[in-house]
Each structure stands twice: as structure tokens, then as C-alpha cells.
Amino acid sequence: MDDGRLLERLVARYSPSGAEAGAVREYVRAARRLGYRTRIDGAGNGIAVRGAGRPELLFLGHIDTVEGERPVRRVRGRIHGRGVVDAKGALVSALLAGRRFAGPGTLRIVAAVGEETDSRGARHLLRGARADAVIAGEPSGWDGVTIGYKGVYRCTATFRGRRSHYSGPAPTAADLAVDWVGAVRAWAAEHRGPSMFRSPTVKVIGWSTGPAGDAEEASVTLDLRLPPGMSVRSVREALPREPGRPLLRAIAQCDPVEVPPTSPVASALVNAIRAEGARPTLWRKGGTSDLNLVAPAWSVPGAAYGPGDSRLDHTARESLSLADLARSVSVLERAFAELLGAGDRPPTLRQSGGGA
Secondary structure, rough: HHHHHHHHHHHHOEEEEOOHHHHHHHHHHHHHHHOOOOEEOOOOOOEEEEOOOOOOEEEEEEEEEOOOOOOEEEOEEEEEEOOOHHHHHHHHHHHHOOOOOOOOOEEEEEOOOOOOOOOOHHHHOOOOOOOOEEEEEOOOOOOOEEEOEEEEEEEEEEEEEEEOOOOOOOOOOHHHHHHHHHHHHHHHHHOOOOOOOOOOOOEEEEEEEEEEEOOOEEEEEEEEEEEOOOOHHHHHOOOOOOOOOOOOEEEEEEEEEEEOOOOOHHHHHHHHHOOOOOEEEEEEEEOOHHHHHHHHHOOOOEEEEEOOOOOHHOOOOOOHHHHHHHHHHHHHHHHHHHHHOOEEEEHHHHHOOOOO
16 A cells, blocks of 8 residues: 555544544554554554653654545645644654664554544543653644644633613623623733734634523633743633623633754754755744643653644645655654664663653
């Protein structure tokens, strides 16, 4: 089977968050054919392992996608389909890059579930054994490395008020919600930094109003993206309580992450890209990934890497060049060798002690 066919088969298994089981089974079958030891863990993550012992490198990809199935097509050297960029291309690249790895050390490649929603797959991994470093499988372009992601605080604010005639002076619950969103936007503007990555952003992603017995109720769901230096806890405490003193319910929350470009994982990826003849680009992104959870929780070095243009994520234009897939396989093969050791060269992770 050619490398593109492997990716096509995985993308053909439509796997929106919460319905990943079929794609996970396909992933495990493909990894087993490539010589990996495989299993499916208690959260439903697909696990593929080569080698044994320390150090251990975790390649943390995700197999879930956003909603919206797309036909899988190969056109002029590109594969089109939901999840081909975000982020099944990264998973296939890692499997192909590690298929000849035999140790010493361990390469663990995980197709995690739930990354697009609650990161339940990554959270499950945190209950198990700690790796010495992590590469998150996310699109950075074959010649790019992502070293920063914003955090997220997604919440629903609910306002209640007494029902009254609309001609009266009292604000409705919906009025309170609108004014409160304005206050949150004003707070974000006050904390604007020198760039988008250094600034908080606020988006309204849901809204509902209606009677609640003798009262009325309005709810608004906000998605706040947090720059480095802002924790979820600090933002939650700083959000305005007036007007309306809303009841806040968290839906998703994760602190931002930013790693030094000179950290072992970022350096290994940069070195590999240079060895392939390109000038690496370092990205700091406004989205959030499972890297935000795992690297800080374990206090280990990390970065994100994978083929594809992240501007195509979640769109009807999502597609990946087979040439970029092949280049990313070469980059990861070199990076795995540097981090875990190859031939007489000692592994970088063992030299660094695996610390952040």
C-alpha cells in the first residue's frame, strides 16, 4: 500500500468527536501492519509502540475531527477530505517515520480521541506513565514547528430576571447578557498585547433566551482565547460580574503554552527541517492543542508538528499534498533519531534528562 493510500483509508473513516471508534480500529490495524505493538486504551485512544525502555517520546496526534463529512478524493497529487490536515496527516506521517525504529528507547504514537471537544483522550493519558518528551501532531506545514498555543476558557453565562412588560424601564435578561458581553470585550481590549498571540480574544458562539416560569432567562456562550501570562484561573477571577451577576459554567478550559525555541524537541524538529533543505518557520498560534495539557502537566519538553496548512482546518477546502506528506515523514524520522538516539549517537532526551 502506498503512503497516500494509507492516509486515504484513515480519512475515509469519518470520526467526529465522540464517534471515533471505527477510525481508531483502522489506525490500529495500519500500525500493526507496519510492525507496531498496538492496543486501544480505556478512553478509546489508539496506541502504537515501537522500542522499549527510556527515554520515551510520545507523539500525541488526534483522530477526531469536527463535524461535517467530506468525500475523500485524490486530485493532482493532493488528498481531500475531512481530517486530512487536522490531524490525520500528522498521525500517518509519524507512523511511517517510526516504522523502522527499534530502540533503545520507546516511541509511542497515540491517536487520541476528543481533542476537538474536551481532550478526554489526552486527559486519560495523564493518568498513566509519563513520557520524557511530547510532539503534538498538529498542522504546522512540513517546514514549520509550532512552539506556542493560546489557552481557552469557554463558558456559558446565564442571566435571570423578572418578567415585565417590554415597554417598562427594567432591563430584560437579554439586555443584561448583551451589556455583560460588552463589558467582557472592554476587559479584553484593556489587556491587548503587542500582537494577536499576546492578546486575549472574545467570541460569542451561542445564545438563547426564553421564559423560565415567572422569570425570564438568557444565556450566552463565550469562547475566550488566552495569551501566555494569563491563566484560566486569573481570567475567571477577572471577568466582570456586572451587569446581571451571571452564573458562569465552564465548558472547556486550558492554560496557554509557549516553549523555548531551543528546547530539545523544537531543536530536533528545526534541525531535521534544515537537513531537508528548508528554512524552518516557528509558529505561535491562536488555537489550542493537547500540547497545552500534556507538556506542562508532565514538565517535559514539547512542540507541535505535522504536514498541512492550518488555514484549511475545519473548512470544505481541507486537503494535503502527497509531497508534503513525504517531506514530513523524512523530518520526523530525523527528529525521532535525534531525540531517541541513532547508531552511536546518544539520545538528546537522555542527555537533557527529559526536563522542560
